Amino acid sequence: MEQMITAVMSLAAIGSGLGVVLGVAARKFAVEGDSRVEEIVAMLPAANCGQCGFPGCEGAAQAIVEGEASPTCCPPGGKVVALAIAGHLGITLGDDDMEEAPKIAVIEDAICIGCTKCYRLCPSDAIVGAMKQLHGVFAEACTGCNQCADKCPTGAITMQPLPATAGTWVMPKPVMAA
Amino acid sequence: MAHVVIPPIRRLLTRWGIHPDSHKFPAAGLDIADAGLPPLLVLPLSQQAGAPARPVVKVGDHVLRGQLVAEAVGHVSAHVHASTSGTVMAIGDAPMPHPSGLPGQGITLRPDGLDRWVQRDVEPYPINLAPEEIARRVAAAGIVGMGGAAFPAAVKLALGQRSSIHTVILNGSECEPYLSCDDRLMQERAGDIIEGARLLLRATGAQHLLVGIEDNKPDAIDAMKLAAHPYPEVSVVRIPSRYPMGAERQLIHTLLGVEPPAGGRAADVGVVVHNVGTAAAVWRALRHGEALTERVITVAGGAVAAPRNMRVRVGTPLSWLVERAGGLTREPARLVVGGPMMGVAVPDLDVPVGKGASGVLALTVAEVGEREPSACIRCGSCVVACPVGLMPLEMANRINAGELGQAEDIGLRDCLTCGACGYVCPSRIPLVQYFAHARGELMARERERKRLDEVRELTEARTARHEREAREKAEMHARRKAERAAAQAAEAAAKVSATQEESA
Numbered sequence: 001m002e003q004m005i006t007a008v009m010s011l012a013a014i015g016s017g018l019g020v021v022l023g024v025a026a027r028k029f030a031v032e033g034d035s036r037v038e039e040i041v042a043m044l045p046a047a048n049c050g051q052c053g054f055p056g057c058e059g060a061a062q063a064i065v066e067g068e069a070s071p072t073c074c075p076p077g078g079k080v081v082a083l084a085i086a087g088h089l090g091i092t093l094g095d096d097d098m099e100e101a102p103k104i105a106v107i108e109d110a111i112c113i114g115c116t117k118c119y120r121l122c123p124s125d126a127i128v129g130a131m132k133q134l135h136g137v138f139a140e141a142c143t144g145c146n147q148c149a150d151k152c153p154t155g156a157i158t159m160q161p162l163p164a165t166a167g168t169w170v171m172p173k174p175v176m177a178a
Numbered sequence: 179m180a181h182v183v184i185p186p187i188r189r190l191l192t193r194w195g196i197h198p199d200s201h202k203f204p205a206a207g208l209d210i211a212d213a214g215l216p217p218l219l220v221l222p223l224s225q226q227a228g229a230p231a232r233p234v235v236k237v238g239d240h241v242l243r244g245q246l247v248a249e250a251v252g253h254v255s256a257h258v259h260a261s262t263s264g265t266v267m268a269i270g271d272a273p274m275p276h277p278s279g280l281p282g283q284g285i286t287l288r289p290d291g292l293d294r295w296v297q298r299d300v301e302p303y304p305i306n307l308a309p310e311e312i313a314r315r316v317a318a319a320g321i322v323g324m325g326g327a328a329f330p331a332a333v334k335l336a337l338g339q340r341s342s343i344h345t346v347i348l349n350g351s352e353c354e355p356y357l358s359c360d361d362r363l364m365q366e367r368a369g370d371i372i373e374g375a376r377l378l379l380r381a382t383g384a385q386h387l388l389v390g391i392e393d394n395k396p397d398a399i400d401a402m403k404l405a406a407h408p409y410p411e412v413s414v415v416r417i418p419s420r421y422p423m424g425a426e427r428q429l430i431h432t433l434l435g436v437e438p439p440a441g442g443r444a445a446d447v448g449v450v451v452h453n454v455g456t457a458a459a460v461w462r463a464l465r466h467g468e469a470l471t472e473r474v475i476t477v478a479g480g481a482v483a484a485p486r487n488m489r490v491r492v493g494t495p496l497s498w499l500v501e502r503a504g505g506l507t508r509e510p511a512r513l514v515v516g517g518p519m520m521g522v523a524v525p526d527l528d529v530p531v532g533k534g535a536s537g538v539l540a541l542t543v544a545e546v547g548e549r550e551p552s553a554c555i556r557c558g559s560c561v562v563a564c565p566v567g568l569m570p571l572e573m574a575n576r577i578n579a580g581e582l583g584q585a586e587d588i589g590l591r592d593c594l595t596c597g598a599c600g601y602v603c604p605s606r607i608p609l610v611q612y613f614a615h616a617r618g619e620l621m622a623r624e625r626e627r628k629r630l631d632e633v634r635e636l637t638e639a640r641t642a643r644h645e646r647e648a649r650e651k652a653e654m655h656a657r658r659k660a661e662r663a664a665a666q667a668a669e670a671a672a673k674v675s676a677t678q679e680e681s682a
């Protein structure tokens with residue numbers, strides 16, 4: 001009987017002791033994880049567009065921190081955001097992981113019926129227009145999140161690469177044979 | 179002239195820089211010719227460092243020479259003036275001297291052949307003007323640095339007025355091969371240059387004016403010494419010929435023995451540097467009331483029949499200049515606007531020259547000397563040649579590996595993109611192209627980061643607005659409900675009292 005009591009007591013003691021340790025560890029771990037996720041969220045474009053395959057930027061940030069997703073998973077953020085996140089988390093990115101140039105929404109004049117659907121949807125107020133009027137995209141404010149194109153009833157919106165201008169042109173890297 | 183410290187021998191023995199073949203003749207030996215008026219001019223809106231100018235004329239307008247056609251935008255920018263009288267034919271995309279070969283914004287002007295000026299305000303004694311007024315008129319004339327960088331001159335003057343400047347250095351080094359426009363200008367217009375430089379001196383409040391001229395231009399040195407003779411505050415100094423002597427830091431170090439702190443400006447050591455061509459333009463602007471509408475350009479290169487320095491209207495297409503220089507004798511391997519080391523390679527002769535263009539070169543295959551690059555043999559020649567003391571091979575390696583941040587850590591920002599390293603490299607590695615690429619890429623990233631930040635702010639503002647609207651709606655709803663309830667209660671009360679009255 002006494003043996004049983006000792007056994008039960010010691011097991012209980014070990015259990016609760018471990019429980020406390022686990023609890024503390026979990027909290028500590030959770031706090032660390034959360035702050036990193038928050039930091040990454042602050043670096044993402046906040047478009048919450050879901051192109052990354054996660055429910056919003058927070059989901060993406062979570063997945064990136066957990067190593068489930070690459071920092072390059074966010075098309076609106078593009079190279080700049082990917083590099084910033086990679087630098088923050090100490091990950092190295094391959095050079096060719098992100099060759100694609102940023103894209104923005106372009107509205108085809110002939111097909112736009114001025115329904116204001118895109119105008120109401122755009123998370124960054126990049127679309128200008130009013131009911132029954134031709135709508136336009138303010139390129140500087142468009143992240144290319146694709147939400148407007150998804151919902152446009154006439155398919156007037158497409159995502160196109162930003163046109164190269166002398167002002168945005170970058171001298172190409174020399175190609176070396178060796 | 180007594181105050182000038184003769185550069186100690188130690189400085190003359192430093193090993194930085196290179197001695198490329200000068201190729202300055204025959205153009206340097208002939209006087210400046212007038213390039214005349216081409217049938218069409220294109221005035222670039224981005225011919226100055228900084229923001230593009232904003233057009234203030236419409237298509238179809240008739241303009242006079244020296245009339246403002248596009249105004250400066252923001253702090254760093256410069257006015258653009260019509261370089262002759264004529265009609266504005268177009269405003270918009272036009273071929274431009276840009277390494278991308280992409281078009282840029284410009285104003286196309288068809289000269290009417292009369293070359294009539296706007297009203298010019300002649301000022302007999304501009305040296306009596308207040309420093310601020312000098313700076314104001316320099317800005318109004320649209321003057322930019324004419325050595326190549328095309329930095330707005332008035333902005334430089336304003337910078338100088340804020341820090342205490344003791345010396346104005348006039349850059350007459352003209353260290354790039356082929357170019358002799360400054361050499362000829364100094365020989366033919368020394369008086370204008372010295373007078374203009376004295377105005378710059380007054381505008382900055384400096385006491386000394388040092389004119390640095392490379393020793394391969396003895397005639398220019400003589401002419402400038404003669405013009406400077408009446409003025410004790412002006413000294414003309416012979417400096418060794420070496421590329422890139424014309425780089426600000428190198429010139430200051432050679433003349434004064436001091437160097438601006440790393441990442442600092444010339445003003446940090448009390449100095450401001452202007453090109454000799456800029457000084458001449460300042461004199462024309464203040465004394466004669468002429469906006470910057472023309473400059474001297476060296477048209478040269480092995481593929482040009484009769485190389486010559488010419489007085490050229492801003493906006494003249496290369497094709498016109500090449501024709502005036504006798505045309506092409508063979509197919510050029512490369513066309514360059516500016517000098518062969520730091521100029522811009524352009525795709526064809528359609529592009530116009532801007533205020534910063536010092537040369538137009540049509541180079542042959544032999545002159546370009548391009549060979550297939552081979553692997554680095556770690557000879558260290560590039561390190562010796564670099565005037566800034568950088569390690570070009572290391573920087574290029576890191577850029578090649580995509581480690582732009584590391585390249586910045588070892589000095590990418592200090593690189594002048596002078597090309598001395600690539601010039602000496604026995605393996606012909608296009609070192610400068612790496613640096614130009616990395617710089618452009620870093621700038622593009624910075625721009626994109628800023629843009630995304632702004633977009634995020636927009637998004638957040640929108641979310642906040644929606645939340646506020648929802649809250650206001652809810653509040654209004656609640657208020658309406660309360661009002662309705664109150665009204666109903668009042669009505670009920672009224673009914674009750676009415677029945678009571680009735681019953682009474």
Ligand code: SF4
Pocket residue numbers: 044045046047048049050051052053054055056057058060061073074075076077145
């Ligand atoms: S793709 Fe980018 S912007 Fe869109 S939800 Fe995912 S992380 Fe956010």
Ligand code: SF4
Pocket residue numbers: 104105121122123124125126127137141142143144145146147148149
């Ligand atoms: S315009 Fe379209 S693609 Fe661009 S940010 Fe707005 S909703 Fe997204």
Ligand code: SF4
Pocket residue numbers: 563564565566567568569570592593594595596597598599600609610613
């Ligand atoms: S281009 Fe840059 S690295 Fe090369 S020599 Fe000039 S300053 Fe040095």
Ligand code: SF4
Pocket residue numbers: 553554555556557558559560561570571599602603604605606607
């Ligand atoms: S000069 Fe060329 S070959 Fe020599 S170390 Fe520099 S990069 Fe390498």
